[in-house]
Amino acid sequence: MTGHDTRVSRADIADMDGILELQAANQTARGGALAASLTGERLAKMMQDMPLIVARRDGRITGFLLTTSREVNADIPIVKAMFNAYHGAPDAYVYGPICVGEQERGKGLAQIMFAELRRLEPGREGILFIRNDNEASLRAHLKMGMKKVASFEFNSFAYAVFCYIG
Numbered sequence: 001m002t003g004h005d006t007r008v009s010r011a012d013i014a015d016m017d018g019i020l021e022l023q024a025a026n027q028t029a030r031g032g033a034l035a036a037s038l039t040g041e042r043l044a045k046m047m048q049d050m051p052l053i054v055a056r057r058d059g060r061i062t063g064f065l066l067t068t069s070r071e072v073n074a075d076i077p078i079v080k081a082m083f084n085a086y087h088g089a090p091d092a093y094v095y096g097p098i099c100v101g102e103q104e105r106g107k108g109l110a111q112i113m114f115a116e117l118r119r120l121e122p123g124r125e126g127i128l129f130i131r132n133d134n135e136a137s138l139r140a141h142l143k144m145g146m147k148k149v150a151s152f153e154f155n156s157f158a159y160a161v162f163c164y165i166g
Helices: 013-025 040-049 077-085 109-120 135-143
Strands: 006-010 053-057 060-069 093-100 125-131 147-154 157-165
Touching: 006 109, 013 040, 013 053, 013 060, 040 060, 053 109, 060 109, 077 125, 077 147, 077 157, 093 109, 125 135
Parallel strands: 093 125
Antiparallel strands: 006 053, 053 060, 060 093, 125 157, 147 157
């Protein structure tokens, strides 16, 4: 589990730079697993829409879990493809991406951020997609109790769609 100096809570605008920095460090082009790069403007809109969860250690963002309503990211083609594969409940929201900094991996931080999200959004369905070749993420999300409900292809990659009830 995480150390006693790690704090998990809802993000606010002061966390923006740390989220953007961690996102940039974990792009696929830099050896990470994040394929999308969200702008500060989009993140601010998401933050106003739904809870974004962050983990902080010694004042630095070491993890984040982003969420948004279906409507806010409806313009993103891969999100459209996910909802075409699995529609979900009328008030279902988009879970992800989730990112844990390299130094914090394997300490249960993803599960702690997920538990905080579920506390803030009880009873709502969350829907996410994971690339089929991202075995670590597939395992982690199955371990968190999520279930695979569909598959789709996008830009020549195969994805699994998962869901859960908060």
